[in-house]
Amino acid sequence: MTDDKNTKKWFLLSVAATALLLIPRRSSRKDNTETVNNHNTVSEGSDIDDAHENVISKNCLVFITQFYVLKSQFWSLLMCGNKSVTMAERTDAREVLKNVYSLIDTHTHFDAPVFDNDRKQQVEQAYSQGIRHLVLVGYLYQYFDRMYDTQDFINKMSQSSVTEVNSKDKCDVAAHIALGLHPFYIKQHTDGHLLQLEQMVIERRPLAIGEIGLDTFTDAMKQPDVFVKQKRFFAAQLDIAVAHRLPVMLHIRKAHAEALAILKAHKYDAHKLGGIAHSFSGGEQEAKAFVKLGFKLGVTGQITNPNAKKLRRAIQVAVESHGIECLVIETDCPDMTPIMCQTTDDTDSHNRNVPANLPWVLASLSELLEIPHDKLAKQLWHNSCDALKVDWAYSV
Numbered sequence: 068m069t070d071d072k073n074t075k076k077w078f079l080l081s082v083a084a085t086a087l088l089l090i091p092r093r094s095s096r097k098d099n100t101e102t103v104n105n106h107n108t109v110s111e112g113s114d115i116d117d118a119h120e121n122v123i124s125k126n127c128l129v130f131i132t133q134f135y136v137l138k139s140q141f142w143s144l145l146m147c148g149n150k151s152v153t154m155a156e157r158t159d160a161r162e163v164l165k166n167v168y169s170l171i172d173t174h175t176h177f178d179a180p181v182f183d184n185d186r187k188q189q190v191e192q193a194y195s196q197g198i199r200h201l202v203l204v205g206y207l208y209q210y211f212d213r214m215y216d217t218q219d220f221i222n223k224m225s226q227s228s229v230t231e232v233n234s235k236d237k238c239d240v241a242a243h244i245a246l247g248l249h250p251f252y253i254k255q256h257t258d259g260h261l262l263q264l265e266q267m268v269i270e271r272r273p274l275a276i277g278e279i280g281l282d283t284f285t286d287a288m289k290q291p292d293v294f295v296k297q298k299r300f301f302a303a304q305l306d307i308a309v310a311h312r313l314p315v316m317l318h319i320r321k322a323h324a325e326a327l328a329i330l331k332a333h334k335y336d337a338h339k340l341g342g343i344a345h346s347f348s349g350g351e352q353e354a355k356a357f358v359k360l361g362f363k364l365g366v367t368g369q370i371t372n373p374n375a376k377k378l379r380r381a382i383q384v385a386v387e388s389h390g391i392e393c394l395v396i397e398t399d400c401p402d403m404t405p406i407m408c409q410t411t412d413d414t415d416s417h418n419r420n421v422p423a424n425l426p427w428v429l430a431s432l433s434e435l436l437e438i439p440h441d442k443l444a445k446q447l448w449h450n451s452c453d454a455l456k457v458d459w460a461y462s463v
C-alpha cells in the first residue's frame with residue numbers, strides 16, 4: 068500500500084471515528100446531566116452548572132482535538148499530496164518541469180556512502196535532469212581521497228559517454244572538488260590536517276576551499292573553547308584561500324556577525340576571489356551583508372518549503388537590493404531534500420536528496436521571484452561561474 072493510500076485510509080477512519088464519538092457524546096452529556104440533576108435534586112444550581120460545564124468542556128476538548136487531526140490530514144491530502152509519494156509518482160511529478168535546463172549543482176556530498184549502491188544511476192539521472200557540473204565539497208580530511216575517487220568515477224563515466232553523441236546513453240557531468248575542514252566537525256580537525264590541506268591545494272589545485280566557517284547551532288558548538296577553535300580554523304583556511312587565489316564555500320549557522328567580522332579582518336574580497344554562502348540561513352540583513360561582500364547566496368531545497376518564511380523573505384530582499392546575480396543553487400545532497408521529493412517512508416533511502424532533484428530548487432525559486440525558468444536557469448549558470456571563477460560554456 069502506498070503512503071498516499073495510507074493517508075486516505077487514515078483520513079476516512081478519522082471521519083468515521085469523529086462521527087461515532089460525537090453521536091454518543093450528545094446522549095451521554097444528557098445522561099450525565101440528568102444523573103447530576105437527580106443526585107442534586109435539592110442542591111444548589113452552581114454544583115449542577117459546574118458538573119455540566121466540565122462535561123461540556125471535555126466534549127469540546129475531544130471535538131477540538133479531532134478537528135485538528137482531521138484538518139491536518141485533510142490538508143496533507145489536499146495540498147501536500149506530493150509529500151508522500153512513491154518513486155513512480157515522484158517521477159511523474161517531475162514531469163511538471165517539462166523542460167530540462169542546464170544547471171550547476173554548486174554544493175554536494177555525492178561521495179557519501181549513501182550513494183555507493185547506485186551512484187552511476189544517480190549521475191545518469193542528474194544528467195537527464197540538466198545537471199552539467201557538480202561540486203564535491205569537503206568536510207573532513209579523512210574523506211578527501213574518497214572525494215577524488217568519486218570525481219574520477221564521474222569524470223570517467225562522462226569521458227566514456229563522449230562517443231555517445233546524440234545517444235540517449237550520453238551522460239556528461241563534470242565533477243569538481245572543494246577542499247575544506249567543516250566547522251561542525253571542529254573537534255576532529257588537527258593542525259596537521261590544516262598543513263596537509265594546504266599541501267593538497269598546492270599539488271592538486273581544487274576548484275575552491277570549503278566548506279569552512281562557523282556553526283553555533285548546538286550548545287556544544289557554543290562552548291568558548293570549541294568556538295575559539297572554529298574561528299582559528301576558519302581564519303587559517305581563509306588565509307589559504309587568499310594565498311592561493313581560490314573562492315571559498317562558507318558554512319555559517321547562527322554566527323553570521325562573527326563570520327562577517329572574520330571575513331573583513333582577513334581581507335577576503337569575494338568580488339575578486341568569488342565565494343558562496345552555502346545553504347544560506349540568515350535573515351534579510353545578513354543576506355544583504357554577504358552579498359555586499361561579493362558572495363552569492365546558496366539556495367537549497369529548503370526554499371521549496373512554503374513555511375521557510377524567513378529564508379524566502381531573505382532571498383527576496385537580497386534580490387530586490389542586488390538583483391538575481393546574487394544567487395546560486397545547490398542540492399547539498401544527501402541532505403536538504405525538496406519537500407515534494409520527501410516521503411514518509413523512513414525504511415529506505417527515499418528521503419535521501421540527490422543531484423537530480425536540483426530542478427525543484429530552480430522551480431521554487433522561479434515561482435518565488437516570478438522569473439521564468441529559462442531566464443533564471445541561465446542567470447544561475449552565469450552566477451555559479453562568477454562565484455567559482457570558471458568559464459563553463461552554457462548550453463541549452
Ligand SMILES: [Zn+2]
Nearest residue numbers: 174204278399
Ligand atoms: Zn555541505
